[in-house]
Amino acid sequence: MIVPATIPLAEPRLSGNEASYLAECVRSGQVSSVGPFVGRFERAFAAAVGSRHAVACASGTAALHIALRVAGAGPGDEVPVSSFTFIASANAISYTGARPLLVDSEPRTWNMDTQLLHDEVVRRVRRGQRPPGVVEVVHVLGHPADLEPLWTLRERFGTRILEDAAESLGAAYACGRFGGRQVGSVGDLGCFSFNGNKVITSGGGGMLVTDDAALADRARHLTTQAKLPGPGYVHDLVGHNYRLTNVAAALGLAQLEQLPAFLAAKRDLCERYDRLLAGLPVVPPPQAAWARPSHWLHSVLLEPASAEVPRVVDAMAAAGVQARPLWLPLHRQAPYARAPRLGGQVADRLHRQGLSLPSSVGLSTADQATVVGALAAALVVKDPMVRTAGQQGGLGCGIAGSAARDCKSRPLASDPG
Ligand SMILES: Cc1ncc(COP(=O)(O)O)c(C=O)c1O
Numbered sequence: 001m002i003v004p005a006t007i008p009l010a011e012p013r014l015s016g017n018e019a020s021y022l023a024e025c026v027r028s029g030q031v032s033s034v035g036p037f038v039g040r041f042e043r044a045f046a047a048a049v050g051s052r053h054a055v056a057c058a059s060g061t062a063a064l065h066i067a068l069r070v071a072g073a074g075p076g077d078e079v080p081v082s083s084f085t086f087i088a089s090a091n092a093i094s095y096t097g098a099r100p101l102l103v104d105s106e107p108r109t110w111n112m113d114t115q116l117l118h119d120e121v122v123r124r125v126r127r128g129q130r131p132p133g134v135v136e137v138v139h140v141l142g143h144p145a146d147l148e149p150l151w152t153l154r155e156r157f158g159t160r161i162l163e164d165a166a167e168s169l170g171a172a173y174a175c176g177r178f179g180g181r182q183v184g185s186v187g188d189l190g191c192f193s194f195n196g197n198k199v200i201t202s203g204g205g206g207m208l209v210t211d212d213a214a215l216a217d218r219a220r221h222l223t224t225q226a227k228l229p230g231p232g233y234v235h236d237l238v239g240h241n242y243r244l245t246n247v248a249a250a251l252g253l254a255q256l257e258q259l260p261a262f263l264a265a266k267r268d269l270c271e272r273y274d275r276l277l278a279g280l281p282v283v284p285p286p287q288a289a290w291a292r293p294s295h296w297l298h299s300v301l302l303e304p305a306s307a308e309v310p311r312v313v314d315a316m317a318a319a320g321v322q323a324r325p326l327w328l329p330l331h332r333q334a335p336y337a338r339a340p341r342l343g344g345q346v347a348d349r350l351h352r353q354g355l356s357l358p359s360s361v362g363l364s365t366a367d368q369a370t371v372v373g374a375l376a377a378a379l380v381v382k383d384p385m386v387r388t389a390g391q392q393g394g395l396g397c398g399i400a401g402s403a404a405r406d407c408k409s410r411p412l413a414s415d416p417g
Contacts, residue, residue: 060193
């Protein structure tokens with residue numbers, strides 16, 4: 001039997017200045033965190049996302065840890081975070097000594113149900129409890145979260161907003177209060193990841209962004225072991241060895257230069273998937289009319305009757321296609337099974353029914369057809385005429401034109417009754 005080459009879930013495209021920038025590092029001998037690419041990458045990144053300051057870190061997790069520290073999270077605090085996310089989002093909270101409060105998703109975007117959290121915080125404050133000092137909201141899979149209810153908490157209680165935008169570089173708000181703003185640049189702090197499967201990669205790395213110069217200075221200080229300037233080894237805090245290297249920054253800068261092309265390719269990929277999947281019993285990924293997603297990983301929900309996700313993943317793997325189930329929610333993970341939580345049923349359903357499909361920038365049209373063929377073969381299609389695309393909340397990639405209408409009709413966060 002001939003086993004076909006695997007179509008990976010996400011692989012980087014290194015087709016720009018990567019080789020020449022890396023050669024420059026080797027030629028100059030500047031391979032550690034002292035070197036010009038770190039600052040160049042930070043400045044270019046801040047400009048690309050629309051933030052005043054950027055601090056390059058060794059990973060997205062490191063960036064989150066530092067962001068939580070400078071936002072003031074520590075022992076005795078509870079930090080609300082999405083239950084439906086990669087575990088690093090919550091681990092960064094645990095590193096500070098704070099405890100995550102796991103918040104369910106809302107079905108419209110699969111992101112944190114920020115209205116649910118808003119209402120709970122208001123209820124707690126009425127009972128005399130203190131509001132959270134910081135909320136970590138994750139923009140999952142390339143789709144912006146609804147920040148409006150969190151903004152109300154920020155205005156009423158001074159709660160800081162930390163955006164975990166690790167997966168969503170390039171996603172933005174189409175209209176409304178945050179219209180035109182990119183994810184990560186709206187809250188008090190934003191964090192991104194550049195590991196190998198992200199929109200851009202630096203091999204491994206992350207970025208913290210903020211408009212607040214004092215927060216940025218403190219964050220940079222903490223990433224370099226909190227060492228004071230000067231030749232001596234004098235440190236004023238317990239810091240971390242979290243600075244990005246010049247080599248990684250060189251790679252990251254070369255990738256960032258290609259970001260507009262990568263985002264356009266991702267959008268094309270999403271539109272093609274929408275067309276190819278239209279006849280299958282799957283619900284396409286969310287697309288709120290007020291959002292401009294970056295389409296990081298094209299993820300769909302299988303109709304409950306059509307197949308079980310693990311079986312579909314195995315069948316697709318046998319056909320040479322790497323698909324991946326959506327995350328087991330954090331409230332089902334051993335380290336967080338006893339963490340306090342708000343709801344969880346939506347996150348559970350997303351895990352039960354959700355599947356990410358290969359979404360590399362360089363995925364060819366032929367390979368995309370192979371992916372859809374493998375998925376179709378793995379599904380039990382009772383009625384081949386069944387069409388679910390566009391139903392059940394998922395709306396596909398092509399409807400941004402209705403954004404303004406949707407923004408007007410969106411209710412603002414309100415007090416619970
Ligand atoms: C939502 C989310 N947060 C944080 C991270 C951590 O980033 P890194 O792997 O760069 O540490 C990731 C991914 O890796 C992620 O998907």
